[in-house]
Amino acid sequence: MVFGQATSVIAAGTETLIVAGGCFWCVESDFESVDGVQAAISGYTGGSTKSPTYKQVSRGGTGHYEAVKILFDPDIVRRDQLLNKFFRSIDPTDAGGQFCDRGESYRAAVFVATAAENQTATNAVKAAQTDLGQKVVTPILKTQTFYDAEAYHQDYYKGKKIVLTRFGPKRQSEAYKRYRKACKRDERVKQLWGDSAPFVGD
Known part of the structure; x- marks a missing residue:
């Protein structure tokens, strides 16, 4: 990879980490619970x-991942700590999607902007692979333009709007919980990572 000038610092005291871990609702929900994370934006x-648009991305052919831009205070939580949590909240052995969500938009990845970020991510991959005892296939990719997802996707996991689901009309927050359970995300993460899984059971 060839890296340009550092772009991770977006404001005084704030850095960004962009990751893709399947459904962006789930990644956003997980990381907004971490002390030191100021915001997590789906995109x-x-x-x-x-x-x-979401329709274009979910249909396939755009090359885009559902991703989350995590804004964090490095004085409270370090990039390597966030990456360690990330790898232990996904299935990094799966290159075709995550959990019940399949296809290019649901693939997992870590995006980096500088050589230092690349090294931190590489170290996180090695640590995850050692701890898991399996090959990690989640790639480290050069950061590209991040497009915020539509407003209705932001904070979906705690939304109060009524939406129609296969379980009938539900508040977004309830629809999210049912989706996550039906997709068996936490079940698979627990199977892979056991007590090292940072968000299971929260």
């Missing part, structure tokens, strides 16, 4: 389509 990155 799209890694593809060629400019300003993509």
Whole structure:
């Protein structure tokens, strides 16, 4: 990879980490619970389509991942700590998607902007692989333009709007819980990581 000038610092005292771990609702929910994380924003990155919509990304062909931009205070939580949590909250042995969500938009990845970020991510991959005892296939990719997802995707996991689901009309927060359980995300993470899984049971 060839890296340009550091772009991770977006404001005084704040840095960014962009990751893709399947459904962005789940990644956003997980990381907004971490002390030192100021915000987690759902969006799209890694593809060629400019300003993509959810419909375009989920249909496939744009190259974009469902991703989350994590804004954090490095004086409270370090990048390596966030990455360690990230790898232990996904299935890094799966290259075709995450859990029940399959296809290019649901693949896992870590995005980096500098050589230092690349080294930190590489170290996190090695640690995850050692702890898991299996090959980690989640790639480290160069940061590309991050497009915020539509407003209704932000904080979906705690939304109060009524939405129609296969379980009938539900508040977004309840629909999210049912989706996550039906997708068996936490079940698979617990199977892989056991007590090292940072968000299971929260």
